[in-house]
Amino acid sequence: xxxQRNGHxxxxxxxxxxxxxFVAGAAGRLLHTATLLTxxxxxxxxYARALLTAALAHTYAAWERLRDEDPYELTxxxxxxxxxxxxxxxxxxxxxxxxxxxxxxRLVLVLxxxxxxxxxxxxxxxxxxxTRVRAVHxxxxxxxxxxxxxxxxxxxxxxx
Numbered sequence: 001x002x003x004q005r006n007g008h009x010x011x012x013x014x015x016x017x018x019x020x021x022f023v024a025g026a027a028g029r030l031l032h033t034a035t036l037l038t039x040x041x042x043x044x045x046x047y048a049r050a051l052l053t054a055a056l057a058h059t060y061a062a063w064e065r066l067r068d069e070d071p072y073e074l075t076x077x078x079x080x081x082x083x084x085x086x087x088x089x090x091x092x093x094x095x096x097x098x099x100x101x102x103x104x105x106r107l108v109l110v111l112x113x114x115x116x117x118x119x120x121x122x123x124x125x126x127x128x129x130x131t132r133v134r135a136v137h138x139x140x141x142x143x144x145x146x147x148x149x150x151x152x153x154x155x156x157x158x159x160x
Contacts, residue, residue: 015064018063019060019063022059022072031048033110034055036097036106036110037051037110038083039101039106051083052079055075055082059075059078062074077125084104084107087103087104087107098110100143101144105139105140105143108136109137109140109141119134
């Protein structure tokens, strides 16, 4: 009986180390994704940090059940879903480069351009038709271009 407990404890410690390694490698990019979604700045992003913490907690809870599923993809999906559910609270953004966009436009733009998620996957994640995702993406890009022209900033520079 004691051997079973020790084996279970060793297995749990191994899984925890695996999760810690995943977080060490992926947390920076995921935090940047969350910061872009919330339109916060890199130095002041409490909502992005809270979103990421909740998404990582969900991934940790499912860690033992992950088989062939990519933990980064699982965390990113959860992060996007959490943001989509609460986006109405954060319409104006908090000064980040994408603050001119509506939260759902930010979500589509970040998933498509920053994360490189296929249009079909974004549509499935958000429960929208692909044509709608395409339209939201085009509108978001047009809004950012118009905002950039309004500030006189060169097209190649980004403030994020």
